Amino acid sequence: xxxxxxxxxxxxxxxxxxxxxxxxxxxxxxxxxxxxxxxxxxxxxxxxxxxxxxxxxxxxxxxxxxxxxxxxxxxxxxxxxxxxxxxxxxxxxxxxxxxxxxxxxxxxxxxxxxxxxx
Numbered sequence: 001x002x003x004x005x006x007x008x009x010x011x012x013x014x015x016x017x018x019x020x021x022x023x024x025x026x027x028x029x030x031x032x033x034x035x036x037x038x039x040x041x042x043x044x045x046x047x048x049x050x051x052x053x054x055x056x057x058x059x060x061x062x063x064x065x066x067x068x069x070x071x072x073x074x075x076x077x078x079x080x081x082x083x084x085x086x087x088x089x090x091x092x093x094x095x096x097x098x099x100x101x102x103x104x105x106x107x108x109x110x111x112x113x114x115x116x117x118x
Contacts (some may be wrong), residue, residue: 002043002112003084003092008076009105011050037095041095060105076105082086 014022038040052067058065080101086092089109096107 001086001088001092002038003086003109004112005082005084005092005096005099006078006108006110007047007080007099007101008108009079009081009083009101010075011077014079014104016051025100025104031103032098035098036082036095039095042053043083043085045080045082048078051077057095082107 012107017025033042033045036045054069057066058067058071061062082096082099086095089111092109092111094103096109099107101107
């Protein structure tokens with residue numbers, strides 16, 4: 001089963017980290033990504049640009065509305081994602097609990113819903 005793991009953190013806290021601490025976390029992230037590849041869990045992952053780079057699109061009654069920034073104002077912002085294979089939710093939780101970004105914020109685990117075309 002595929003799971004999308006959404007990484008949330010407080011951007012100001014991450015941006016305030018000393019460069020050496022930030023670089024150490026990035027190294028851990030890259031090392032863990034290789035562990036996920038080796039175990040067969042890894043599909044894709046990527047950090048995201050800061051929330052100030054986001055654009056939100058809405059279409060209502062045929063009209064397109066474009067807003068700078070994220071949809072919701074929250075303390076924690078979406079900072080990246082992992083797409084993984086896991087046998088079940090317990091396996092996904094085990095994998096995600098070892099992801100270095102979980103120490104800086106939280107990671108939401110969502111199973112992918114697949115549509116069958118008949």
